[in-house]
Amino acid sequence: MRIFAGSRVHLLWQLLLIALIGMGLHAYAIQYERGLAVSGMSDQISWGLYIANFTFLVGLAASAVVLVLPAMLGQSALARLIPLGEAMAIAAVTMSLLFVTADLGQPLRVWHALPLLGTPNFPASILAWDVFIITAYLLLNLGLFYRFFRHPAHPTPRLALLTAILLGIGIHTVTAFMLAGLPARSFWHSAALAPRFIASAFASGSAVLLAVLFLLEKTMGRPLHREAMPLLSGILAVSLWMDLFLLGSELFVRFYPLASHGHFAVAPTPWAAMAVEGLAALVMTVPGLRRRPVWLLGACLAAFGAVMIEKGLGLVVTGFQPTPLGEHVDYAPTWVEIHVSLGIWGFGLLLFTWLVRMALAAWDRFSQPFATKDSP
Amino acid sequence: MSRVDPQRRKLLGALGVAAGAPLLAAADPAGVVNDSLSTLLQAHYQRMTSEEIMEAIARIERRALRDYGVAIHCRNTPPIPGVSFAMAIDLSKCKGLRHCVAACSAENNNNRDQTTEYIRVLALPRHTLDLERADHYYTTSDPDHRHLPVQCQQCDNPPCVQACPVQATWKEPDGMVVIDYDWCIGCRYCATACPYWARRFNWRKPCLAGEQIHPDTHYLGNRPRPAGVMEKCTFCIQRTRLGQLPACQEACPTGARIFGNLLDPDGELRHILANKSVFRLKEALGTEPRLWYFTSV
Numbered sequence: 001m002r003i004f005a006g007s008r009v010h011l012l013w014q015l016l017l018i019a020l021i022g023m024g025l026h027a028y029a030i031q032y033e034r035g036l037a038v039s040g041m042s043d044q045i046s047w048g049l050y051i052a053n054f055t056f057l058v059g060l061a062a063s064a065v066v067l068v069l070p071a072m073l074g075q076s077a078l079a080r081l082i083p084l085g086e087a088m089a090i091a092a093v094t095m096s097l098l099f100v101t102a103d104l105g106q107p108l109r110v111w112h113a114l115p116l117l118g119t120p121n122f123p124a125s126i127l128a129w130d131v132f133i134i135t136a137y138l139l140l141n142l143g144l145f146y147r148f149f150r151h152p153a154h155p156t157p158r159l160a161l162l163t164a165i166l167l168g169i170g171i172h173t174v175t176a177f178m179l180a181g182l183p184a185r186s187f188w189h190s191a192a193l194a195p196r197f198i199a200s201a202f203a204s205g206s207a208v209l210l211a212v213l214f215l216l217e218k219t220m221g222r223p224l225h226r227e228a229m230p231l232l233s234g235i236l237a238v239s240l241w242m243d244l245f246l247l248g249s250e251l252f253v254r255f256y257p258l259a260s261h262g263h264f265a266v267a268p269t270p271w272a273a274m275a276v277e278g279l280a281a282l283v284m285t286v287p288g289l290r291r292r293p294v295w296l297l298g299a300c301l302a303a304f305g306a307v308m309i310e311k312g313l314g315l316v317v318t319g320f321q322p323t324p325l326g327e328h329v330d331y332a333p334t335w336v337e338i339h340v341s342l343g344i345w346g347f348g349l350l351l352f353t354w355l356v357r358m359a360l361a362a363w364d365r366f367s368q369p370f371a372t373k374d375s376p
Numbered sequence: 377m378s379r380v381d382p383q384r385r386k387l388l389g390a391l392g393v394a395a396g397a398p399l400l401a402a403a404d405p406a407g408v409v410n411d412s413l414s415t416l417l418q419a420h421y422q423r424m425t426s427e428e429i430m431e432a433i434a435r436i437e438r439r440a441l442r443d444y445g446v447a448i449h450c451r452n453t454p455p456i457p458g459v460s461f462a463m464a465i466d467l468s469k470c471k472g473l474r475h476c477v478a479a480c481s482a483e484n485n486n487n488r489d490q491t492t493e494y495i496r497v498l499a500l501p502r503h504t505l506d507l508e509r510a511d512h513y514y515t516t517s518d519p520d521h522r523h524l525p526v527q528c529q530q531c532d533n534p535p536c537v538q539a540c541p542v543q544a545t546w547k548e549p550d551g552m553v554v555i556d557y558d559w560c561i562g563c564r565y566c567a568t569a570c571p572y573w574a575r576r577f578n579w580r581k582p583c584l585a586g587e588q589i590h591p592d593t594h595y596l597g598n599r600p601r602p603a604g605v606m607e608k609c610t611f612c613i614q615r616t617r618l619g620q621l622p623a624c625q626e627a628c629p630t631g632a633r634i635f636g637n638l639l640d641p642d643g644e645l646r647h648i649l650a651n652k653s654v655f656r657l658k659e660a661l662g663t664e665p666r667l668w669y670f671t672s673v
Contacts, residue, residue: 035579035581036580042579125539127563183535322507322508325526
């Protein structure tokens with residue numbers, strides 16, 4: 001099992017991702033040269049595609065918890081998959097940090113946010129908290145993944161797992177608080193935002209893991225998922241319903257009062273995302289549907305996409321409408337923003353691909369149950 | 377906080393320009409790189425020594441000369457003890473003429489290429505205070521509308537200062553919320569946190585012709601800003617700390633604005649607060665603005 005070399009599909013996949021990275025770098029060079037004026041953002045809608053990806057990806061990173069928490073409670077089928085969760089967390093956190101950096105007007109000044117060197121506004125600024133906790137989570141996952149890669153047979157210490165759970169929930173809670181803690185923006189200013197973030201994060205994470213397990217079985221003949229599949233399916237279904245329930249509670253509080261009016265009522269995208277999420281939840285709940293690979297994969301894809309829109313552009317951009325002075329301005333990402341975003345996704349997927357192959361290689365070396373069918 | 381004695385700074389500043397100008401005339405690329413690197417590595421304004429601030433000011437002045445061909449004068453006037461600035465706006469006098477907006481942009485070296493004005497005047501139908509029904513882009517001043525000028529409220533409890541991850545924005549002892557343009561990382565979280573939509577971002581390098589540059593500047597005020605940082609109204613810190621009125625008040629033809637020292641018991645501001653029915657915007661948020669509105673009729 002090698003990491004970079006492999007089948008023709010693997011090589012083409014890596015080439016495609018490298019091409020995306022190149023495209024992203026080119027677009028970023030233009031943005032760096034001309035300023036963020038090349039984005040679709042404005043003083044009215046001052047965050048767009050970059051921060052939308054950031055909030056979504058912090059959630060995806062946090063959702064490694066869907067493996068670690070059941071593992072701590074004795075679900076050994078999921079415990080064995082923890083390195084996959086760590087790979088997902090590392091790739092997602094790295095992407096989220098890149099997205100924040102891409103959004104900065106003065107990226108060379110990031111060191112101002114670091115302790116000792118800079119002046120982090122701690123503990124007042126939730127964004128300063130976010131920088132700390134996301135960095136800590138990245139370092140922990142890198143450490144745990146490296147430890148697994150060197151010694152795959154050694155179980156992860158329970159204290160490390162507990163820390164991973166707390167930090168995982170922590171990064172996404174802090175990211176939600178970053179938005180929910182602003183009374184200036186009524187759309188985000190809700191106690192339900194952090195629980196919603198966690199529920200939708202678990203949905204997106206279990207969808208990714210299910211899809212990855214399925215692909216590994218189909219393309220590489222690795223029966224990794226036999227026991228994990230039902231558990232992860234259950235987690236995906238419950239997470240989707242929880243998210244829909246919390247979203248429904250939010251809508252009730254917003255729209256039941258007679259005087260209520262809001263931009264959300266006319267924005268079609270969040271409603272569409274919610275409908276798609278509902279369909280995915282239904283498929284994952286009906287046994288006859290979720291056991292069929294096509295339906296399962298479709299539901300995973302739908303859940304992933306719906307959460308990405310609901311917690312991404314649907315949440316971030318809608319929060320800016322109207323502005324605190326009542327102005328309604330539209331936002332659409334420019335090609336520069338789209339290319340930079342694709343480049344960051346290319347980098348994250350490349351990292352994820354390599355990490356997954358590292359995990360497979362480690363399993364091949366040491367532990368029998370995860371070896372390929374034809375290995376001795 | 378390190379403050380520089382104005383006289384001493386003035387002298388050294390002048391020396392800096394005198395030393396810098398011949399080099400610039402020879403288009404010294406090493407000097408440009410040196411300046412850029414020094415600016416990149418300089419400390420937070422409140423952490424710099426007097427000498428470091430003077431060097432930073434010399435760089436600011438050299439840069440303005442390079443970028444705009446204008447010899448600006450960048451001051452670092454400290455707050456005056458016993459002074460706490462605030463403003464009141466008489467809504468019955470405001471006719472929505474927006475002279476304040478134009479004067480503000482000219483005074484503060486604002487980008488003329490896009491809508492980065494610090495003051496937004498909202499035209500509201502007389503029967504409502506629902507801001508979503510306000511017209512931001514009216515072209516003629518309609519007598520059937522009431523006009524509500526909104527700018528930075530210089531809150532005593534500012535959400536923007538709380539939000540900033542790097543302490544690049546803070547409240548000065550005389551009341552103004554200011555920004556260190558050389559420390560701001562450009563994340564725009566402060567703008568997101570502001571309930572008054574008072575902060576503006578330099579989406580690109582400000583588009584200003586040399587003759588549009590107002591050369592009397594302040595480090596924390598109207599000095600030319602780099603791209604990718606926030607800016608906002610500072611009650612014209614470069615003027616008011618020298619005892620002048622803010623540009624918006626000076627430009628207002630109807631006398632709707634009253635700027636002053638809250639701590640002066642005999643001042644007009646205190647008279648208005650004591651005798652008029654004043655209110656502040658979005659008071660329920662607890663931001664404690666320093667901008668009061670009232671009607672005199």
